[in-house]
Amino acid sequence: MNNNxxxxxxxxxxxxxxxxRCCEVCDPKAQGRLISTxxxxxxxxxxxxxxxxxxxxxxxxxxRAYRWNRAQRR
Ligand SMILES: [Zn+2]
Numbered sequence: 001m002n003n004n005x006x007x008x009x010x011x012x013x014x015x016x017x018x019x020x021r022c023c024e025v026c027d028p029k030a031q032g033r034l035i036s037t038x039x040x041x042x043x044x045x046x047x048x049x050x051x052x053x054x055x056x057x058x059x060x061x062x063x064r065a066y067r068w069n070r071a072q073r074r
Contacts, residue, residue: 006018
């Protein structure tokens with residue numbers, strides 16, 4: 001067992017066990033949380049784009065319905 005403390009190579013700030021890849025702050029679990037946050041932002045962006053597209057489609061349908069009703073009246 002090697003219990004020597006070395007500086008974390010990722011942040012070069014915190015100390016960690018020499019056997020570890022990085023300190024607790026740079027833990028892959030913490031990085032995974034950041035990645036999932038980015039994925040969530042991407043999902044929200046896609047959802048916003050989808051809503052935009054849906055709204056545009058609906059307004060086109062309303063426009064066509066309006067034209068159709070006017071044409072019928074003549
Ligand atoms: Zn670190």
